[in-house]
Amino acid sequence: MKTTVEELKTRARMWRQRADQSLYPPFLLLVRGISGVGKTTLVETLFKGVCPLMSTDDYWVHPASGEYQFVRARLAEAHADFRMRVMRHLFQSKLPLVLHNTASRRWECEDLLYVAEQIGYSVEAWNLLPDLSSGQPNLYEIFQKNSHSVPLEKLEEQFQRWESLRPFDEIDVPWHVHRSIGVRP
Numbered sequence: 001m002k003t004t005v006e007e008l009k010t011r012a013r014m015w016r017q018r019a020d021q022s023l024y025p026p027f028l029l030l031v032r033g034i035s036g037v038g039k040t041t042l043v044e045t046l047f048k049g050v051c052p053l054m055s056t057d058d059y060w061v062h063p064a065s066g067e068y069q070f071v072r073a074r075l076a077e078a079h080a081d082f083r084m085r086v087m088r089h090l091f092q093s094k095l096p097l098v099l100h101n102t103a104s105r106r107w108e109c110e111d112l113l114y115v116a117e118q119i120g121y122s123v124e125a126w127n128l129l130p131d132l133s134s135g136q137p138n139l140y141e142i143f144q145k146n147s148h149s150v151p152l153e154k155l156e157e158q159f160q161r162w163e164s165l166r167p168f169d170e171i172d173v174p175w176h177v178h179r180s181i182g183v184r185p
Helices: 005-020 039-046 057-062 072-092 111-117 141-144 153-162 175-180
Strands: 027-032 098-103 122-127 169-171
Touching: 005 027, 005 039, 005 122, 005 169, 027 039, 027 111, 027 141, 039 098, 039 169, 039 175, 057 072, 072 111, 111 122, 141 153
Parallel strands: 027 098, 027 122, 122 169
Antiparallel strands: none
16 A cells, blocks of 8 residues: 555654553554665654664664674674564563664564564555656665765666565555655755
8 A cells, every 4th residue: 555645644643642541452563674765764754753763773872972893794693683672572562663764675674573463563565666756766876965975876776676565554655745744955
């Protein structure tokens, strides 16, 4: 299902309200998309200060300087750290959680979504799509704005291996929708 700007803002408002009310079961929202598409910007715009936000990228941020320092040789370690932090949160806090990761393949995230569902979380995924207005993804624009210097070839690989997360609820968020909400200056 594709969504509009207003529909996405309404869904975000609903999730934020649910985070404030203990009457509802906690939620896990996964915002996913290829590197540089705007996941972190959108998530911080809509949910910062509302509930915890987690990403594998957190591993690469230096605690003192806040500087992003990616080391490819430690990628498996970063993913394991992310999974451990998510599981700890799910089992210990029972509070809402927003994840923002590339997660282009099912196996990269479906076990976390299943666990969350099994222990009572509402689960939803937002797929941030690149610009597809020409019929082909405009990955070059993402490459140019990418804050992590991910090579264009890697973006193409991520896009080509994209898999649906069905049966989980998924919402496809077109480029113009998420860019209008979480635009970087």
